[in-house]
Each structure stands twice: as C-alpha cells, then as structure tokens.
Amino acid sequence: MYSHHSIHPHPPPVQRDTSTGPSSRIGLGSPSGWSQGLEILPTQERVEAGDGDSVMLICQFKLDKTDIGPLDIEWSRTPSDPADSPIIVIDYSGDRTYETRLEDMEGRVHFSSPDPKNGDASLNITRLKSSDSGRYHCKVKKSPGSKTISITLNVLVRPSKPTCSVEGSQEIGKDIILKCSSQGTLPITYIWTRGGSSTLLPPTAISDNTLGTLKVRNASTDYSGDYICVANNRIASSQCVVKLLITSSSSNGGMIAGIVIAVLLFLLLLIITIWYVFWRKKKKTYEKEQPYEIREDVPAPKSRVSTARSYTVDSQRSSLGSMSPSNMEPYKSHYGPLATDDVERLPNHSPNINPSYKVAAPSLNRMGAVPVMIPAQHRDGSIV
Structure with a gap:
C-alpha cells in the first residue's frame, strides 16, 4: 500500500x-x-x-x-x-x-x-x-x-469446460441421468440439447438448468446418440458432449461374456508365454553348467608275435645271411649231406627258445632262409 x-x-x-x-x-x-x-x-x-x-x-x-x-x-x-x-x-x-x-x-x-x-x-x-x-x-x-x-x-471468471457423465444402466426401460458440471463466476446455467439433425430431447427427458442434470426415463434405443451440455454465465460459455448408447439386456450380457472370454484367453496366453520363457532360460542355464566329456580312443591291441619265433627266424637270417650255395660247396664233402627237410634242433646257445620247436624247410625257404652246413662235433666240442 x-x-x-x-x-x-x-x-x-x-x-x-x-x-x-x-x-x-x-x-x-x-x-x-x-x-x-x-x-x-x-x-x-x-x-x-x-x-x-x-x-x-x-x-x-x-x-x-x-x-x-x-x-x-x-x-x-x-x-x-x-x-x-x-x-x-x-x-x-x-x-x-x-x-x-x-x-x-x-x-x-x-x-x-x-x-x-x-x-x-x-x-x-x-x-x-x-x-x-x-x-x-x-x-x-x-x-x-x-x-x-x-x-x-x-x-x-469464465465457465470452465464442463465435465459430462452418465449415471445408471444404459438398458432399455431403465432410467438414466446425464450430469454436467462447470466452474466459474456464478450464476452458471446449463442447457442440454441433442446432437444430430434434431436437437429435441426425448419426450421423457427432464432437465435442470441450475444443477445441470438431464433425467431420461424409460429409455429406448431411439434415445441413443450424442447429448450436448452448454454452461453459460454472463460473459462466456463452454460445452461438453456425452454419448448415450441404449442396448438390450441380452446383448449387454453377451458383450460382458465376450469380454470375460477374451480376458481369460489373454491370461492363458500370458501364462503359457511366461512358462516358455522360464523353461528356455532354465534349459540354457543347465547346458552352461553341464561339462562336456572328452573321450580318448582305445589304443589298438599289441601284436602277439611269438618272441621265440621272431628270434629264431631273425637268428637264422643273421646266421645264414652271409652264406650262399656257392660258398657251401666246400662243406658238402666235410660235413656230410645238407639237411633240407627239417631243422631238427635249434642251437643250444639260443636262450628262451623252445628246443622242441621245429621249422620245416619249405617254411624257411618261403621266409627267405639260406640252407647251411652245420659241422659235426665231438662231445668234447672239437670239430670232426
């Protein structure tokens, strides 16, 4: 001041x-x-x-x-x-x-x-x-x-945009109340009209210009449509629109049943989706935690070649390898006939050789052995 x-x-x-x-x-x-x-x-x-x-x-x-x-x-x-x-x-x-x-x-x-x-x-x-x-x-x-x-x-203060609402069941034969409310400098008056080609209200409708209500008694399907509320005071006006849809009880019940079924199907689909996601996640987790086994091939079994036979053949090859038929000629007169049918006995100095093991001459020939002359010996070990 x-x-x-x-x-x-x-x-x-x-x-x-x-x-x-x-x-x-x-x-x-x-x-x-x-x-x-x-x-x-x-x-x-x-x-x-x-x-x-x-x-x-x-x-x-x-x-x-x-x-x-x-x-x-x-x-x-x-x-x-x-x-x-x-x-x-x-x-x-x-x-x-x-x-x-x-x-x-x-x-x-x-x-x-x-x-x-x-x-x-x-x-x-x-x-x-x-x-x-x-x-x-x-x-x-x-x-x-x-x-x-x-x-x-x-x-x-100008009237604010009114708030329109519908109270009551929008079914045939029911009573319905349309409400309109606005804020501003009083007094505010409310006027209800019907949208479309005809602005006349239903014959059973009663409006209150002060409270902003429109009561429709014994509703019928002909009363369906848009309803306009205009709020006025001394300087301005504002309006809102509300839609009224009058239906029968059976159709209304069918609509509710359809909505319920749709909701249940949606919930079922949601549950299945959640279960599948968790199952996939659990499977991936298990696969990550499970170790992979690395297996080695079993080695091949060793060859069971007779040591004695190998030794015998190798020994004979080494002993007879330097002998040839031409070299054996001088020995024929001194040592007697050459044993060609069988080798009766292996030398005693060969260790780990079975004395009774005999190899036929044809087998020795096939193995590439060369026949030799073994000199005769006395018991004292001298050559005769």
Missing part, C-alpha cells in the same frame, strides 16, 4: 483556501470536488469483463483557463478493509507517469493516452484477474480545481 506522497519526488502543490467560495460535492460514481473550472465528463459507473481480457476505465476531463496549477492525475483502488488507505494504482505528475508498485498488477496497467494532460486520463488494465475486481477512483487535480469519479470493476 502506497500513498501519493511516497511516489512523487516533489511535494504536492499548495491549494488555495477556497472554503468561502461556492463548492459542491456529490457521492461516489459522479464527479466531485471543486466546482471551479475543472470538469470530468460523466461515464459508466460499473464495468464487467472476463478473466484474461483487457478493459478500459474511462476518465476524461476538461480544463478551464482559471486552472493555473500543475496537473496531477491519480488512479487508486479501495482496499478490502475500508479502514486502510486507498491503494495507488498509477499516477501522473509533473509531466511524468509513475507506474504501479503492486506486484499483482505490475506491467498490466497504463494510461490509455501517451499524454494524459490533453484531457484523457483513462486507464487500461490487461490480462485481467479475478483479484482485479474492486472500486477504482480517478482523481484529476489542477489548482484551484479538483474532481474525482469512481468506477466499479467486476472481473468474471
């Missing part, structure tokens, strides 16, 4: 004492103050506007040649508490405009004329709020005259 003196950088002009002169003062809503010279033109005393709109509070004046003092224009608003001082909204003094310091009105109030001293002190308020509602006073002062007018501003 600010006083006039707190805004001006200079002291207010001194007024002459005119108590002895004629004067007339009238109530708020009409020009008042000194009767000499200065005059404020009549204007409307009450203005209504919607929130978010702009409004002009008109204050126009005429000066007289007898008004010789500095011009001072002040717009103020009556506070909510009458005991408080008026709230300064904007003023003009010394050819300079002083904007408001009220936070809730900052940047939204200004003079309509760029030069109010030319006789137009009207006030513009933009982006109106409900808190801007109140009684505003325009005071024009130019010594020795001073006049004031008052204008009541009422900011109305």
Whole structure:
C-alpha cells in the first residue's frame, strides 16, 4: 500500500483556501470536488469483463483557463478493509507517469493516452484477474480545481469446460441421468440439447438448468446418440458432449461374456508365454553348467608275435645271411649231406627258445632262409 506522497519526488502543490467560495460535492460514481473550472465528463459507473481480457476505465476531463496549477492525475483502488488507505494504482505528475508498485498488477496497467494532460486520463488494465475486481477512483487535480469519479470493476471468471457423465444402466426401460458440471463466476446455467439433425430431447427427458442434470426415463434405443451440455454465465460459455448408447439386456450380457472370454484367453496366453520363457532360460542355464566329456580312443591291441619265433627266424637270417650255395660247396664233402627237410634242433646257445620247436624247410625257404652246413662235433666240442 502506497500513498501519493511516497511516489512523487516533489511535494504536492499548495491549494488555495477556497472554503468561502461556492463548492459542491456529490457521492461516489459522479464527479466531485471543486466546482471551479475543472470538469470530468460523466461515464459508466460499473464495468464487467472476463478473466484474461483487457478493459478500459474511462476518465476524461476538461480544463478551464482559471486552472493555473500543475496537473496531477491519480488512479487508486479501495482496499478490502475500508479502514486502510486507498491503494495507488498509477499516477501522473509533473509531466511524468509513475507506474504501479503492486506486484499483482505490475506491467498490466497504463494510461490509455501517451499524454494524459490533453484531457484523457483513462486507464487500461490487461490480462485481467479475478483479484482485479474492486472500486477504482480517478482523481484529476489542477489548482484551484479538483474532481474525482469512481468506477466499479467486476472481473468474471469464465465457465470452465464442463465435465459430462452418465449415471445408471444404459438398458432399455431403465432410467438414466446425464450430469454436467462447470466452474466459474456464478450464476452458471446449463442447457442440454441433442446432437444430430434434431436437437429435441426425448419426450421423457427432464432437465435442470441450475444443477445441470438431464433425467431420461424409460429409455429406448431411439434415445441413443450424442447429448450436448452448454454452461453459460454472463460473459462466456463452454460445452461438453456425452454419448448415450441404449442396448438390450441380452446383448449387454453377451458383450460382458465376450469380454470375460477374451480376458481369460489373454491370461492363458500370458501364462503359457511366461512358462516358455522360464523353461528356455532354465534349459540354457543347465547346458552352461553341464561339462562336456572328452573321450580318448582305445589304443589298438599289441601284436602277439611269438618272441621265440621272431628270434629264431631273425637268428637264422643273421646266421645264414652271409652264406650262399656257392660258398657251401666246400662243406658238402666235410660235413656230410645238407639237411633240407627239417631243422631238427635249434642251437643250444639260443636262450628262451623252445628246443622242441621245429621249422620245416619249405617254411624257411618261403621266409627267405639260406640252407647251411652245420659241422659235426665231438662231445668234447672239437670239430670232426
């Protein structure tokens, strides 16, 4: 809350004492103050506007040649508490405009004329709020005259978009209630109409314009369609649409059964899907944890070749390998006939050889053996 003196950088002009002169003062809503010279033109005393709109509070004046003092224009608003001082909204003094310091009105109030001293002190308020509602006073002062007018501003809140709903079962023969509700400056009235080619309501419908309800009795399929609710107050209107679908009980039951079956099938499919996912996950986990077995081939069994036979054959080959038929000729006369049928006995010095083992001559020939002459020996070991 600010006083006039707190805004001006200079002291207010001194007024002459005119108590002895004629004067007339009238109530708020009409020009008042000194009767000499200065005059404020009549204007409307009450203005209504919607929130978010702009409004002009008109204050126009005429000066007289007898008004010789500095011009001072002040717009103020009556506070909510009458005991408080008026709230300064904007003023003009010394050819300079002083904007408001009220936070809730900052940047939204200004003079309509760029030069109010030319006789137009009207006030513009933009982006109106409900808190801007109140009684505003325009005071024009130019010594020795001073006049004031008052204008009541009422900011109305537009109806919000209504909320439409349906109560009751939408079946043939049932009673149904359509509801509509909106927020805004009261009073708000509600008007129901029917969408489509015909806006007439059903013959059994009863509407309440104050509560916003529409009651439809003994509904039939002909009552199906769109219903429009329009909410109005003194400055604006808003609407909503609700759809009404009247069905028979059997079709309604079939619809419910279909919905139930669809839900059950969906749940079954969901359960199967979840089970499959967990089964796959468990299988992968098992395969990762199970080690792989690396098996070696069984070695082939060793050959069971007789050591004695191998030794015998190898020994004979080594013993007879250096002998040839030509080399054996000298031995035929000294050692007697060559044994070609059988080898009767292996040398005694061959260890681990079975003495009774005999190899036939044909077998030795096939094995590549060469016949040799074995000299005769005495018992004492000398060669005969």
